[in-house]
Structure formats: structure tokens, C-alpha cells
Amino acid sequence: MPDPGPVAVFAPAKINLTLHVTGQRADGYHLLDSLVVFADVGDWVHLAPADRLTLAITGPQAAALPVSDDNLVLRAARLMGAGGSFTLEKRLPVASGIGGGSADAAAAVRACAAARGCALPAAADVLALGADVPVCLAGRPVRMTGVGEGLEPLAHPLPAGWLVLANPGVAVPTPAVFRALARRDNAPMPGVLPQFGTLAALAGFLNAQRNDLEPPAIQIAPVIDGCKAALAAQPGCLIARMSGSGATCFGLFADERAALAAETALQAAQPGWWVAAGALRP
Ligand SMILES: C[C@@](CO)(OP(=O)(O)O)[C@H](O)COP(=O)(O)OP(=O)(O)OC[C@H]1O[C@@H](n2ccc(N)nc2=O)[C@H](O)[C@@H]1O
Ligand SMILES: Nc1ncnc2c1ncn2[C@@H]1O[C@H](COP(=O)(O)OP(=O)(O)O)[C@@H](O)[C@H]1O
Numbered sequence: 001m002p003d004p005g006p007v008a009v010f011a012p013a014k015i016n017l018t019l020h021v022t023g024q025r026a027d028g029y030h031l032l033d034s035l036v037v038f039a040d041v042g043d044w045v046h047l048a049p050a051d052r053l054t055l056a057i058t059g060p061q062a063a064a065l066p067v068s069d070d071n072l073v074l075r076a077a078r079l080m081g082a083g084g085s086f087t088l089e090k091r092l093p094v095a096s097g098i099g100g101g102s103a104d105a106a107a108a109v110r111a112c113a114a115a116r117g118c119a120l121p122a123a124a125d126v127l128a129l130g131a132d133v134p135v136c137l138a139g140r141p142v143r144m145t146g147v148g149e150g151l152e153p154l155a156h157p158l159p160a161g162w163l164v165l166a167n168p169g170v171a172v173p174t175p176a177v178f179r180a181l182a183r184r185d186n187a188p189m190p191g192v193l194p195q196f197g198t199l200a201a202l203a204g205f206l207n208a209q210r211n212d213l214e215p216p217a218i219q220i221a222p223v224i225d226g227c228k229a230a231l232a233a234q235p236g237c238l239i240a241r242m243s244g245s246g247a248t249c250f251g252l253f254a255d256e257r258a259a260l261a262a263e264t265a266l267q268a269a270q271p272g273w274w275v276a277a278g279a280l281r282p
Contacts (some may be wrong), residue, residue, distance in 0.1 A: 005049070007114045011107035012042040013279055014091055014099035014136055015163060015243045015250050018209040024184045029131065029147040033188040035209075037141045039163045039250075040278035043091050043100060045073060045107035047115055050085035053077055059089040061274075072101040075129055076108035084115065093274045095171040097217075099243030102132035109137060123149055132244075140281070143193065149163070156195040157282060159202060162259035166266055167248040167274040168227040172217050177245040180216035199254040203238035206252070217246035225248065230270065234262035248274075 023031035043059070055067055055074050065071070073086050085106065092100035099261045105126070113120050123134035131148030143152040161176075189209055196202040218224045224247045231240035231251035236258025240251045253259035256279075263277035 007047045007111045009045045009047075009107040009111045009114070010042055011045055011092075011100070011103035011136075012038040012040065012139065013165060013278075014103060014132060015039055015165070016097075016211060017188060017206055017241070017250075017252075019211040019213055019244065020188050020209070021178075021181060021184055021186050021212040022188050025147065029113050030178055030181075030184060031146060032042070032144060032148065034144045035141070035189065035193070036135050036144045037158065037163075038139060038281040039100040039164060039165065040281055041092070041163075041276045043104055043107070044089040044219075045104055045106070046087040046089070046113040048085045048087075049115070051083055053083045053086075055086045056087060057088045057090055059091050061090040061093055064094040065090055072105035072129060072133075076105040076126075076133075077112055079129060080109055080112035080127065082112040082116065084112070086111075093167045093171075093248065094147040095173060096167050096248045096274075097172070097242065097246045098165065098248045099132045099136055099244065102130045102136045105129045105133045106136035106139065106229075113178075123151060134264050145191070154193065159196055159199045160282075161199040161202070162253040162256055162277060163197070163261050163280055164231060164237070164251040164253060164262045164266070164277045165243075165248055165275065166227050166231055166251070166270075168223045169274065170221045170223055170247050171274050172221050172224075172246045174245040176220060177213050179218045180219055181212065182215070185210050186210070199252065200238060203252055211242050213245050214242045217242060221247055223247070223274065227273070230266060231262070234258070234265060239263065
């Protein structure tokens with residue numbers, strides 16, 4: 001039976017551990033090959049029953065996102081044909097390559113489905129909200145292909161690990177980064193992803209892969225290079241790279257204490273940056 005009470009859904013940050021741009025469609029959208037994971041760092045979407053569809057935004061990043069009709073939470077609710085009183089607790093920096101808006105849209109879809117006791121829509125049905133919304137609705141590690149609609153579950157679970165996310169406070173618009181790409185026909189990842197017995201093995205694999213959007217994003221916002229270097233310099237960091245179209249970079253850690261120490265050290269060294277540590281979600 002549908003539960004008419006309030007619903008709260010976590011909207012975890014999406015991290016592109018790799019992001020290979022392998023082609024471009026006639027409509028301009030790019031073909032991607034990306035190993036996508038999620039972190040225990042994110043926004044919350046709350047939904048309470050109400051006749052009208054409304055949105056309030058709270059949380060430490062609320063000031064960066066004025067309430068507007070095209071907020072992805074409202075667009076997702078309209079796609080679901082749902083009303084209700086939504087509160088978005090905004091913790092992730094906006095336009096930062098970790099899919100905050102897409103994660104919110106996916107969480108709003110989940111909240112609507114939970115409130116009405118109906119099934120989740122198919123990936124193809126939420127793609128219109130944004131290329132990253134299908135992967136955020138999946139919410140687990142996958143190989144993402146196509147423009148974002150291809151979702152291949154991993155054959156083997158990833159080892160446990162920690163992510164430290166750092167954003168140097170610049171918003172880089174995704175279309176501008178794609179436009180600045182030097183080439184659009186880059187090699188994909190290997191056809192079959194290996195099984196990673198340890199986090200060090202995963203980091204070794206990642207080191208041989210790329211984020212093709214990193215060079216153009218650094219060209220637009222050179223501070224990204226410094227952000228990546230600051231993460232890489234933290235004790236215990238196995239690899240540091242930019243996520244999505246930036247500017248957020250991630251550091252991968254096997255050890256929880258090392259990840260939390262890196263978070264504290266970066267927050268102290270760069271008070272103007274957004275820095276957060278969280279476990280890699282299975
Ligand atoms: C680059 C990625 C990688 O995961 O992440 P973010 O940087 O956004 O986190 C995503 O593909 C972004 O997904 P999302 O932010 O939902 O994209 P959309 O709103 O659909 O599109 C924004 C713009 O990005 C470009 N775009 C997006 C996806 C794609 N496969 N090819 C593109 O060329 C297009 O210029 C489009 O107008
Ligand atoms: N709930 C939302 N959270 C963040 N951004 C949103 C939201 N709704 C709409 N947007 C718009 O979507 C754009 C991309 O935001 P976001 O998903 O945070 O970026 P990215 O995909 O690069 O991480 C922003 O410029 C913002 O104006």
C-alpha cells in the first residue's frame with residue numbers, strides 16, 4: 001500500500017572514476033565510456049504530502065541555487081506526474097562535476113515512487129531530465145556508455161574504499177568543457193573490466209585510464225590542476241583525478257583514517273574550498 005507520510009531520500013554524489021569521450025552524435029551529445037561510483041556524501045530530498053507542487057531549498061549550499069521552476073527536483077516531480085511539498089537539503093556544490101542536480105532528480109523520482117507505491121521508471125524515461133539522471137537512479141557502481149543511457153552493472157563488486165572530494169570554488173559549465181575538447185574520438189576503456197582484488201589494484205587500473213574532460217577543464221579553470229595536486233599529495237592517496245566536467249576532483253584512499261586526515265588537512269589549508277570525505281558506496 002502507498003505510504004502517504006513524509007519520505008526522505010539520500011542523493012549521493014556521482015564520481016566518474018574514468019571518463020572517456022569516444023565520439024559525438026549528430027545532435028551534438030558526446031558518447032562516453034565511464035566507470036561511475038557514488039560516495040557517502042550528498043544532498044537529501046524530503047517529500048511531504050501536499051496538493052500543490054512546491055520546493056524549498058535548505059543546507060550549506062542553498063545560497064548557490066535559487067528556487068526556480070526548472071530545478072531538477074521539480075522537473076523530476078512533473079515527469080512523475082506528482083504533487084507534494086519538497087525540501088532539498090543542498091550540500092553538494094552546484095555545477096561541479098559530481099552530478100548534484102542529477103542526483104537530486106533521481107532522489108525526487110525515488111521519493112515520488114515511494115510515496116505512491118509505484119515502480120521506478122526505466123532509464124530511458126528519465127534521460128530527458130539530464131544525461132546523468134539514469135546513472136544516478138541506478139545509484140550503484142556501473143560502466144556508463146552511450147550519452148549516459150547505457151548502464152552495465154560491474155561483473156565483480158569493487159573493493160571497499162574512501163573518497164575525498166575537493167572543489168576549488170569555480171563552477172565550470174559542462175557544455176563549455178565539452179566544446180573545448182581537442183578530440184572527440186578517444187579510445188574507450190578495455191572491453192572487459194578486470195576484477196579488482198584490492199583498492200591498490202583498482203587505482204593501478206585507473207592510472208592507465210583517463211578523464212578526457214580534464215585537460216579542457218583545466219584550460220578553462222587552471223586552479224583544477226592545483227586541486228588535483230593537493231589531493232594527490234595527501235598521505236594514503238592512491239590516485240587523484242577530476243570527476244565529470246569538473247571542477248570537483250577526487251582522491252581515492254584505502255584507509256578511513258587517512259581519508260579523514262586528508263579532509264581535515266585540505267579544509268585547513270584551503271578554507272575557500274569545499275572538501276568532503278565519504279565511503280565508496282557498494
Ligand atoms: C559530463 C557528465 C559525466 O557524467 O557529468 P557532469 O560533469 O555533468 O557531472 C555528464 O555526462 C553530464 O550529464 P548532465 O549534466 O546530466 O548533462 P545534460 O544536462 O544532459 O547536458 C548538459 C550539456 O552537456 C553536454 N553533454 C552532456 C552529456 C553528454 N553525453 N554529451 C554532452 O555533450 C551537452 O553540451 C549538454 O548540453
Ligand atoms: N537541484 C539542483 N541542484 C543543482 N543544480 C541544479 C539543480 N536543479 C537545476 N540545476 C541546474 O543544473 C546545472 C548543473 O548542476 P549540477 O548537476 O550540480 O552539475 P554537474 O552535473 O556538473 O555536477 C546547474 O547549473 C544548475 O543551475
